[in-house]
Amino acid sequence: MLLRRAQLRKQMACEAALAQVGMTLPQWGILYAIAAESDSSTHALALFTGQSDQAAGAVVARLEQRGLLERRPGFAKAILHRLTPDGTELAQRCEAIVEDVMNRLLSGLDDQALRALRTSLREIAEAASGSPYSGEGRAPTSEVSARP
Numbered sequence: 001m002l003l004r005r006a007q008l009r010k011q012m013a014c015e016a017a018l019a020q021v022g023m024t025l026p027q028w029g030i031l032y033a034i035a036a037e038s039d040s041s042t043h044a045l046a047l048f049t050g051q052s053d054q055a056a057g058a059v060v061a062r063l064e065q066r067g068l069l070e071r072r073p074g075f076a077k078a079i080l081h082r083l084t085p086d087g088t089e090l091a092q093r094c095e096a097i098v099e100d101v102m103n104r105l106l107s108g109l110d111d112q113a114l115r116a117l118r119t120s121l122r123e124i125a126e127a128a129s130g131s132p133y134s135g136e137g138r139a140p141t142s143e144v145s146a147r148p
Contacts, residue, residue: 003124009105010101010102010105011025013101013104013105014028014097014098014101017097017098017100017101018094018097018098020097021090021093021094021097023090023094026049026051026055026059027059027062027063028091028094028095028098029048029049029050029051030045030049030056030059030060030063030069031063031068031069031083031087031090031091031094032091032094032095033045033048033049034069034081034082034083034087034091035083035088035091036048038081038082038083039074039080039081039082040080040081041074041078041079041080041081042056042057042060042078042079042081043056043078045060045081060081063087067084067086067087068083068084068086068087068090069081069082069083069084069087070082070084
C-alpha cells in the first residue's frame, strides 16, 4: 500500500500543477505519448498511457477540440494522431511542469537512494509485466522521472 500511496500523492501533485495550464494528467499523458510516437492509433495511445480505449478516445476528442492535436485516417479503421504546433508547445510546457514536480518530490533523496528507488521500481515493473493484471502492449520505459 505504500507504493500506491506514493503514486496517489505524486498524481495529486502533478494534477494540481498541470491545472495551472488547463490540463489534466491523462491529457498530458496523451500529448506526451503522441509527442513520443506521432501517428499513433487511439488504441496505442491507450496502451501507452494505461487508459481504456474509450477513456483515451474521450481525452483525444477533447484535445482535438482544443486544437492541440489532429486526427487522420490510418490503416483499416485506425485513426492516427499528431500534435499541432500548439499541442507541441503545451506538451513541452507540461513536461517541464511535471519534471519540476518530480524533482521537488524526489529532492529529499540522495543519489544512492535514487539509484535504489530506480532499481526497486524496475524490479516491480518487471515482476508486474508477467502478471495477468498488467494488460497488453508497452508501457513507457522511463526511469524515475517526470513521465506519467
